[in-house]
Amino acid sequence: EVQLVQSGAEVKKSGESLKISCKGSGYSFSTYWIGWVRQMPGKGLEWMAIIYPGGSETFYNPSFRGQVTISADKSISTAYLQWSGLKASDTAMYYCAIALDGNYYWDYWGQGTPVTVSP
Amino acid sequence: QSALTQPASVSGSPGQSITISCTGTGSDVGGYNYVSWYQHHPGKTPKLIIYDVSDRPSGVSNRFSGSKSGNTASLTISGLQAEDEADYYCSSFTTSRPYVFGTGTKVTVL
Numbered sequence: 157e158v159q160l161v162q163s164g165a166e167v168k169k170s171g172e173s174l175k176i177s178c179k180g181s182g183y184s185f186s187t188y189w190i191g192w193v194r195q196m197p198g199k200g201l202e203w204m205a206i207i208y209p210g211g212s213e214t215f216y217n218p219s220f221r222g223q224v225t226i227s228a229d230k231s232i233s234t235a236y237l238q239w240s241g242l243k244a245s246d247t248a249m250y251y252c253a254i255a256l257d258g259n260y261y262w263d264y265w266g267q268g269t270p271v272t273v274s275p
Numbered sequence: 276q277s278a279l280t281q282p283a284s285v286s287g288s289p290g291q292s293i294t295i296s297c298t299g300t301g302s303d304v305g306g307y308n309y310v311s312w313y314q315h316h317p318g319k320t321p322k323l324i325i326y327d328v329s330d331r332p333s334g335v336s337n338r339f340s341g342s343k344s345g346n347t348a349s350l351t352i353s354g355l356q357a358e359d360e361a362d363y364y365c366s367s368f369t370t371s372r373p374y375v376f377g378t379g380t381k382v383t384v385l
Contacts, residue, residue, distance in 0.1 A: 191373065193321075200278070200379035201313070201321065201364050206372075215372040251321065260309035260368045261326035268320065 158182040160252055160266035167272045168242050175238040176269045178252030183264075185233040186210035188254040191262060192226060192237045196248045204250075207235060208257065242273045279304060279365055279377035286383040292353040295380045297365030298346060303375055305346035309368035312341060312350045315379075316361045325350060352382070360384045 163177040178190065191206040205216045205226040214226055228235040235252060250269045253262035280298040287293040297304065297312075304310055312325040323332055325341035328348060338353045348367070352359055365377035 193376075200362075201315070201366075201376045202278075203366075203374045203376060206374070217373060217375075218371070253321075259326075260307070260374075261311035261323055262313075262366070263323045263326070263332060265320040265322075 158254075158264045160254065160264055162250075162252060162266040162269045165270045165272075168274070170242055170244055170273055170275050172242050172273075173238070173240050174242055174271065175236050176250060176271070178235045178237075178266050180233045180235070180254065183254070185228075186230055187257050189257060190226075190228060190235040191253050191255070192224075192235075193251040193253060194220075194248045195251070196245075201251075204237070209235070210257065242271075244273050244275045246271060247273045277375075279367060279375055281363075281365060281377040281380045283378070284381045284383065286385055287352075287355045288385045289355055289357065291355050292351060293355060293382065295350045295352075295363055295365075295382070297348040297350070297367075297377045299348075299367055299375070300346055302371065303367040303369040304343065304348050304365075306370060307368045308343070310341070310343060310348040311366050312339075313364045313366065314359075314361050315364060321364070355384055357384050 159181045192204040194202045204220045207214045207226045209228040225238045252266040255262045313321040315321045328343045329341040340351045363380045
């Protein structure tokens with residue numbers, strides 16, 4: 157069974173750093189793209205960045221380039237999203253999702269990681 | 276990379292059919308047959324319901340169907356049921372990468 161298990165809820169202060177994770181199981185980690193999606197309170201879904209663990213290719217939505225860093229560790233089948241200086245506007249739910257290389261849809265999703273950043 | 280345009284809300288009575296549009300450009304919706312649709316119940320995980328414009332994943336009701344014409348993709352829900360009340364998002368592969376979502380549509384079952 158394919159599973160994406162995300163790290164737990166985070167409460168941070170503005171300016172702090174943060175790294176959230178998404179651990180995959182039940183599939184070949186290196187052959188699926190992993191993406192991160194943001195949903196701000198009361199707002200829609202936004203693609204942030206995607207990474208291909210098999211080749212370390214990464215693509216960022218221009219709105220998020222320079223604001224976050226996506227990475228992956230194949231040895232432990234885990235992807236990460238990190239911030240070096242959080243802002244209150246980073247308060248949101250963050251989802252990871254996967255797509256088989258060669259497919260262009262995201263068929264499995266993590267449960268979401270809520271992040272709250274106080275000013 | 277602007278979000279694809281969807282109507283903010285669509286409503287219908289049980290048993291009716293509704294259609295949600297998703298308008299982009301030639302760099303996304305119009306340029307590729309890689310439009311997918313996701314159903315999102317608040318507090319839950321998004322669920323893939325249509326991929327590659329009109330294909331349905333195994334286990335998804337055949338009441339959901341997708342199509343595309345030019346720069347606009349559409350999702351039709353036929354035989355509307357109470358459980359269909361949710362937010363729906365289209366997503367497309369884009370020339371500039373990685374992907375782009377639509378603005379989202381809240382479906383209300385009257």
